[in-house]
Amino acid sequence: MGEVGAYLSTIDGADRDALQRVIAIARDVVPEAQEGTSYAMPALLYRDKGLLATVRTKKFLSLYPYSGAVIASVLDSLSDFDTTSGSIHYSADHPLPDAIVRRIVEARRAEIDAKARVRRPTAQ
Template sequence: MSSTKKSNFQTVDEYFGSFQKEIQDSLEQIRQTIKNAVPEAEEVISYQLPAFKYHGMLIYFSAYKDHYSLSFPPPFTVFEVFKQELSPYEVSKTTIKFPADKPIPLELVSELAKYRAKENLEGKQKKR
């Protein structure tokens, strides 16, 4: 599904461009949802994935053959706090997988991004 021709992405748009239009549209929905949730966040490519930074790494997102992923850097408290909301999805230590054949839960994506932004900001303030 993803083209393997290019794997040294410089921009999020380059990453998106390696997928079919339908997948690009879904990735764009995730991107806009995170941007709207945390308008101050900076869009970056990290580990060859689209990501957002806000007082540290905030969230990574990506597309695969049969799912979309959201990944989070430590601390992984987001998985505990949203345990109930995440229960319908496959979850690992760092990642949530949303099946590609179902609508992406954008409201949940927004809540996760807002929670992580608050967590990063509080973490930064504690370090001062």
């Protein structure tokens, strides 16, 4: 069991189900993602970069895509949710729609891929 699995094992009930659902969608979109930590949170990593973390806080569940640009790219779909520049808040009673989670994960994967291409120019 990795960091994400270990974290989820500490959560019970509907909150755990909601967190697991987000992780399952992310794994479906980016099956090569690995479990690890990023910014001290259990996270899915892609190319050794934080792809997504979702955790329970005292008041809500939070999704962290590690990118303000990714949140901004889906902000029009998040009018029913509280957001910060780095997180999206949801709950088991008010979950993020699957399509939005997919868009977030796809956008973050594309952002990581684009940065990797810039750093590693192809040989000529």
